[in-house]
Amino acid sequence: MATPPDEQHLCLDNQVCFSLYRAANAMVRAYRPLLEELDLTYPQYLAMMVLWSDNGISVKLLGEQLKLDSGTLTPLLKRLESKGLLHRGRSEQDERVRVIELTAAGQALKQRASQVPEKMFCLLGLEVEKLQSLKQLCDELNQVLDQR
Amino acid sequence: MATPPDEQHLCLDNQVCFSLYRAANAMVRAYRPLLEELDLTYPQYLAMMVLWSDNGISVKLLGEQLKLDSGTLTPLLKRLESKGLLHRGRSEQDERVRVIELTAAGQALKQRASQVPEKMFCLLGLEVEKLQSLKQLCDELNQVLDQR
């Protein structure tokens, strides 16, 4: 009505981005107790997930999948290494490249992690269809934002 | 088909949460150049947005709106104070309470920020309907996750 456009747009309640930001924070928070049992943070869990299906990958490829850079991944991977879950080796062909290889313990953790997605689904407590739409919309947003 | 359930669920591509996490990171990244002109980070911009409509609020109330705790807000507000955008006073009635009041500069910044939502909308490059659905779904998720 009489509300000037600034008031309208500069309002928290009207902002998709704030909802998204809040949801991401809340989601990571919700994962915490589940992942605590595995002694992993959410970003560490993501890295392990990539490695469980793509063992022996480089930091660069890992970063491309997770959309994270070496500034984030180097210390994260060092922490996972110090927990004995992986080894940060070097490529034979290219000495610059770190080859990340899971240890037996790292491989084994996959079994214990296999319950996590199911538990998280219950915690999220939204219908599958809604979660699918949410994922779809986030993916569209990611596609747009990635190419800039 | 032959893929065991672990493989299926422990895959990055099948996870809503990862899409959400990526999208939130990408969104904050996209804000950066816009907010750089205002010398604000995205969380700082959020705090300013609350204060532009609710000046003189306490840290607690600010935290309730942003869903952030004093561990995050105290240093953030100190940074905004050192930029001369606000003053961290004390309530007369209750000495524990910090009353956050915008300075003239803090008030004035609202004008320069008024272009940000429009610019961000263009950057996001999704149809209004999709952004609305996205917001709606994030809000539903927030509602579920908040009450735990």
Next chain:
DNA sequence: CTAATTTATATTGTGTACAATTTAATTGCT
């Protein structure tokens, strides 16, 4: 076949997030 360029990580520095703890002020209870 070097010198310049590119590429893969690492490092540095800033700013969140958040759990856990601490401090100080207020409220409730008896």
Next chain:
DNA sequence: AGCAATTAAATTGTACACAATATAAATTAG
């Protein structure tokens, strides 16, 4: 009034994110 319990912020410590820069190995160009 006096003291335990509560509450509001602040502090401490850990772990991201990411820009900017540095380093070292590989590739390319002349």
